[in-house]
Amino acid sequence: EWSAAVAAIHSAVTADDTILLVCHVNPDGDALGSMLGVAQALVALGSTRLQATFPGPLTIPEPFAPMPGLHLLVAEDQAMARPDLLITFDAASESRLGKLRDRLETSGDSIVLDHHASFTGFGRHQLVAPTSAAxxxxxxxxxxxxxxxLDRSIAECLYVGVITDTGSFRYELTTxxxxRLAARLVETGINPGEVSQRIFDSRTFGAVKLYGEVLSRAVLExxxxxxxxxxxxDDLKRxxxxxxxxxxLIDGIxxxxxxxxxxxxxxxxxxxxSVSMRGRGGADVSRVAIALGGGxxxxxxxxxxxxxxDEVMDQIRAAL
Ligand code: 5GP
Ligand code: MN
Ligand code: MN
Structure with missing residues (x-):
């Protein structure tokens, strides 16, 4: 699939076609980082009619506020309706694209980048590898x-994606x-200490207190x-x-x-x-999530x- 996808991008950029990049709803560091990294690479190649977007309100969580490439983002209702080329990022299913899923139908061609075991198989060119860490x-x-x-701006975006999805090189797909990729990214001059602190170690005191409250009511079965x-x-509001x-917060339990x-x-x-599940050892939480409509x-x-x-917990216990 690589050569067809690369050819599709080269021909779109050469013809100065419209290109729309979309990542999953409530974007995390991997969704936003992979999308904005590629967006900047396409601009470097010569694309002038390119937009990046994601479903829902265009609010950028504080940890991502200084990410390079944010200027390429537009709100979902500003996103081109019929792009010549659509590229999606980190979305395992069409539903993760929210309202923007219709672009899979209206676009001239599509490329899908993803690494979820639960990938449902959509899009024309599928660059999908469940063994990839991010x-x-x-x-x-x-x-x-x-x-x-790779310049420093592209590298910082990709680095955010890598550290987010590997939990800073701790998880099992950290090959x-x-x-080696991380070394190349750091060699561009990015500051890994500063980026990691922003992504993982920056919370308001209100959030610290909120974490304490939510953790103190955790239940062990x-x-x-x-x-x-x-x-x-109500916790958020208080x-x-x-x-x-x-x-x-899931990392706290x-x-x-x-x-x-x-x-x-x-x-x-x-x-x-919105339910977050994490497994340790032999558990496969993706099977539970898929059984309950997620991934x-x-x-x-x-x-x-x-x-x-309580009803949601009952569903989880039944699926487990
Ligand atoms: P998190 O708990 O960090 O939000 O998500 C963990 C993993 O589960 C991510 O890989 C994310 O893509 C997936 N995930 C979380 N929520 C959903 C959901 O509602 N639907 C699907 N398909 N995947 C989800
Ligand atoms: Mn993600
Ligand atoms: Mn991911």
Missing amino acids: TAVIAAELVDRLGVA PAVH TEKRLVWTVATL HDQPAHVLEG RCTVEADVACLLKQVAPDEW GHRLAAGFTGRGSA
């Missing part, structure tokens, strides 16, 4: 194959090749080897925090040695929960749960 790893290969030199907790809209501060599965239920509406990886997955928190 979509940013696939994006780096694309940049290389396009013949674009020698991932470290010894028989099921399950640990879980709930963060409500501590005056935006929803994205909850992104790192995934470390529980008495559990194989950790779940965090993040309330997004009275009867709607992800063996040790990190998620889905949208409906009903009360």
